[in-house]
Amino acid sequence: MAPLGRPIEDPGPLSAGRIALRLIRPRDAEPLRKLLADNRGWLQQWEATHPSGRGIAPGSVSMRPTVRALRRQLRLGTGISFVVSYDGAAVGQLSVSEMSGGALQTAQLGYWISEHVAGRGITPVAVALGIDYLFSVLGLHRAEICIRPENAASLRVVEKLQLRYEGRRSAYIHIDGAWRDHDCFAVTRDEVPGGMLGRLSA
Template identity: 65%
Template sequence: MSAGRVGIRLIRRRDARVLEQLLRSNRAWLSPWEATYPGNPGPTPGDVSLKPAIKRMRQQFSEGRGVPFVVTYDGDVVGQLSASDISRGALWSASVGYWIDGAHAGKNITPTAVALAIDYLFVSVGLNRVEICIRPENSASLRVVEKLGLRYEGRRLRYIHIDGAWRDHDSFAVTREEAPGSMLARLETRAPTEPGRP
């Protein structure tokens, strides 16, 4: 799936090398926003092979529990985006997370990639709701949901262990009914607005 120079596609095992290199070269840019494990720092992203993680992500995809994408710009891999915690039953929802190479930030790549992913989740997976949870200090990521016009749902206190501590996150969401047509069309026609938060 693509829109202009930006694309997303399912992650492949052979993407491991370029993703590892991007994670290593973006340590300072990404570490404040990366998940950590309480009482156990775990491996530093990019310093271990991603092939086992990619294998797990693809297994979750085959089981219908997640959709792991790479983000591309002019055909080159520049980041990663995942839909996780896909729920069926009475919920039909997923959470989206993403990261991008710092050298490519500010080019509207991430909002476009997220819009493409949400369209895929609504149309191809059939979900009703997609949410994105963001640390309130992460101004770059907050701009993504603002550009997309996602609805603010509230603050989740001490929600995810990030960068060595439990961190609050602001929750944003969109339902299929809130985005008739497509999220990509919504992104392309939205005028810049102020954040939809109190």
Template identity: 65%
Template sequence: MTGPTHGELPSSLGSGRVGIRLIHKRDAKVLERFLREDRQWLGPWEATHPGGLNPTPGSVTLKPVIKRLRQQFQEGRGVPFVMTYDGEVVGQLSASDISRGALWSGSIGYWIASEYAGRGITPVAVALAIDYLFSTIGLHRVEICIRPENSASLRIVEKLGLRYEGRRKSYIHIDGAWRDHESFAVTRDEVHGSMLARLDD
């Protein structure tokens, strides 16, 4: 690996008014509020349990979840971020399924509160995360899988110039059913400079 696989993130992961940082237990309250009050916005894109063992929407207590996510970070299996705007938490972004061995790959997922959508926050946050995963974690490949109906997320990967790899049928259980996803990816050798610079091209 070319960099550390665990530990605190540097404080300089930001561009202008947008930033990402490692999630903390103190973030639970604001994230729970978004998840509770923004059901119409977030519900159609949330992962669900195929056996129907789903909590009441917005009722999840996040502190134990955050503890598990931070443990995964310490083990090198994921990187759980929050997205910030002017220093305030506005959503969540996670790098998960980080693989070593012959693969060196990871997957990114994210959500942002509706009141902050459309301000260009998420593309910058995703670019920052990918640059971190390549330069610090040392990954070779990062992918993002998106439901075909999620036009806002599709615009993000388009802005960042991620390569389309195809449709995965019935890939993830979302909003109560198995849903198709479009798969996009980028490898480190495809990035000349940084992902963040692609937004300025």
């Protein structure tokens, strides 16, 4: 896959009511580290791990190098990392990866949210904002989300957004110490002429 081939500019805040996305910034490193540390029990079972067993638990060390790497992806046109905020406070992340230009024009989305705000409908709105940005601003054709079949909360997100089920990828990503199956859901720009946020609101 070829990246977009151009730097990704800051779109400014993308918002709907009390929920917003904004590009990750260096000063987000410590608030996000604390959120990850506070949510270890909540997030660990869904976190990517290295097959070798090496790795550092999210939230256990400074996130400054990670934020610098994520900002570098913007310049290369290979990925985007948004902070999810609720009433102005950071409550999670939405990441866009596997971005491709050329003949594919696609990207993959992943996300996490703090347990203390779970169940308030934040994640579906954040994902809708992200997909609308990919389609309307970056001009991509397709977006996909891959979810472990055991992750009921995340499956509810794609159900609310009415993403199309495309099948199961066996032993797809190393998560929480083992290779895990993932179910793939997708949407193309032509399927949501009124935008994903419009579909969710309807």
